[in-house]
Amino acid sequence: MAQIVKAIRGTRDLLPPETALWNRVERTAREVFARYNFGEIRTPVLEATELFARGVGEETDIVSKEMYTWEDRARAASEKPQSLTLRPENTAGVVRAYIEHKLGDTGQLQKLYYIGPQFRRERPQKGRYRQFFQIGAEVIGPATSGSESPLRDAEILEMLATLLDELGIPRASAANEYKGWRLHLNSVGSSTDRPRYVAALREALLPVKDRMCPDNQRRAETNPLRVLDSKDEADQEIINGLPKIADYLDEASTAHFTAVRAALDACEVPYTVNPRLVRGLDYYTRTTFEFTVDLGLGTQNALLGGGRYDGLSEMLGGPKAPGIGFAIGEDRLILTLQALAESAAAASGEVPTEPKVDAYIAPLSPAQDAAALALARTLRSKGLSIEVGDGTFRLKKSFDAADRVARSIVILGEDEVASQTATVKTFSTGDQSKVAFSDLATTLRS
RNA sequence: GCGGCUAUAGUUCAGGGGUUAGAACGCGGGUCUGUGGCACCCGAUGUCGAGGGUUCAAAUCCCUCUAGCCGCCCCA
Incomplete structure (x- = not known):
């Protein structure tokens, strides 16, 4: 008896009428991005493995255990086998393209957005798939183009707030029992601040880590920053006593972060400074952020994340090119919008009709x-x-x-x-x- | 990658060793020759996720696998 062939684990087919919602989201994103003068970039789904090893970080979970990587065999004597990887994220690819096409030599600030599938071999769950879609954008250029300016950080965040507003996702407030989006903001310091802080953190953890849960003991070794956003109740007291990143920022980083916040205040974008917010990718510096939403996502409530990556271009062998970007989990955005539509329908008692x-x-x-x-x-x-x-x-x-x-x-x-x-x-x-x-x-x- | 829950009709779900597997919605047809929605009647739903085992007998109990979901881990 012939077995039917099914979509492989963690991948799925998107069918009508649901695809109409995907189209609406993408159309809205393109319209909003265009108003902020972003242009679309499309990079290959396939990249050299080395790009992610160097850019995202050899030690990160993404690179060390979640990538779809294989050796592309040589087809001729003149060819060499090459290790290829299905992209697990898109920032490294965009920066690679920036370097490869010498976009920095134009002297202009590059504002690029992308929409496309990404691949990570994780255990699938609602809002977490092995092929998932990200909508992201990057602002990058030589320092003389203003790429390092706190204005860029604030502009990106204000644009995201606008996009979520236009998609109809409410802002979290007491009035809606905080069922809406929230912006969590932090600065993880420059590429010199961060190693100093991590070293201090390691030292502070040494005498106390034996009293922490096994997960945190492991993190204390492998990635001390991750201890900070641990959910373990019993460990909170110890965590509260650990050094704060804010105390390790140099003057420039502190001033930068202050300026970002002032611009956000001026644009009336609400945010919470969360000193424990850390990002899992090695390339992040200074401003980092995450938008969460308590709607339809269960435990996967991070709707989008991003931050500054002032040293990434150099890590990839390119010129100095500070930048900032974000990636929205489109699948999670869709889930959020569906949950919103469902609760609205339940409240009004109306059955949603399909377009005719x-x-x-x-x-x-x-x-x-x-x-x-x-x-x-x-x-x-x-x-x-x-x-x-x-x-x-x-x-x-x-x-x-x-x-x-x-x-x-x-x-x-x-x-x-x-x-x-x-x-x-x-x-x-x-x-x-x-x-x-x-x-x-x-x-x-x- | 770890722990747990689940898998029955197109869909949502009932049935928990006993011979022919059910409901609702949906679908097809009829009452009704070129005027639907309502009503009534009839019909088909299906290898009970896959494979193996126990048993006289398995959708039901056991094992393995696969997939989804929940919680970790991590992240979007």
């Missing part, structure tokens, strides 16, 4: 099939959305089908074709009338 086409053309017998298709062609060319039935259907069945997908039914029998006049019935009003083919588009549009 303008008209359904019902030929009464196969003799009218060709005329029906020709009429559909004319109406479609005038911009109307049309579904066409089949002459083998009984009229009752046509009505049933039409009511499901269309706002009006256009009945086409022998008389109608002969007189070039259709019988039109509008479902919402129940009105029925005879309309000349030449006036049909106008009638259906009203």
Whole structure:
């Protein structure tokens, strides 16, 4: 017995009508990004493994255990085998393209956005897939282009707040029981601040780590920053006594962070400074942030994350090119919007209806099939959305089908074709009338 | 990667060793020849996730696998 082939674990098919929501989200994102003068970049799904090892960090979970990596065999004696990886994130690829195309030599600030699939081999869960989609943007350029300015950080964050507003995701407030988005903000310091802080953290952890939970003991060794956002109740007291990153920022970093916050205040973007917010990728410096939302995502409540990566270009062998960017988990954004729509429907008691086409053309017998298709062609060319039935259907069945997908039914029998006049019935009003083919588009549009 | 829960019709779910597996919605048809939605009637839903085992007998109990979900880990 033949087994059917199924989508592999952690991947999924997106079908109508859900894809309409994906399209709306992407359209809104493109419109908002365009208003902020971002242009689209599309980088390959496949990159050299080395890009992520150097950019994201050899020791991160993403690189050390979650990448889809394989050796691409040599096809000719002149070729060398190469280790390839399905991109687990898109920032490294964008910076690679920035370096490769010498975009820095233009002297201009580059504002780029992307929308596309990313791949990580994690255990799938709601809001966490092995192929998932990110909508992201990067602002990068030589320091003389203003890429390092706190203004850029604030602009990115204000743009994100605008995007979420326009998508209809509310801001968390007491009024909505904090069921909305929240911006968590922190500065993890410059590329010199951070190592000093990590060293201090390691030292402070040494005498106390034996009293912490096993997870934190492990983190204290491998990635001390992660101890900070531990959820373990018993360890909170110890964590509160650990050195604070704010005390290890140099003057420039402190001033930078202060300026970011002042600009956010001026733009009325609400945020919470969370000194424990750390990011899992090695390239982050200074401003880091995360938007969370308590809606439909369960434990995977991080909707998007990002931050500054002033040293990434150099890590990848490029020129100095400070930058800042973010990635939105599009799958999680969709889940949030669906949860929102569901609770709105529950509150109003209304059943959400799927969008309908303008008209359904019902030929009464196969003799009218060709005329029906020709009429559909004319109406479609005038911009109307049309579904066409089949002459083998009984009229009752046509009505049933039409009511499901269309706002009006256009009945086409022998008389109608002969007189070039259709019988039109509008479902919402129940009105029925005879309309000349030449006036049909106008009638259906009203 | 670790721990747990779950898998039955297109969908949501009931059935928890006994011979022919159910409901609702949805679907097809009829009452109803070119006027639907309501109503009534009829019908099909299906290898009970896959494979193996126990048993006279397995959807039901056991094992393995696969997948989804929940919690960790991590992250978007």
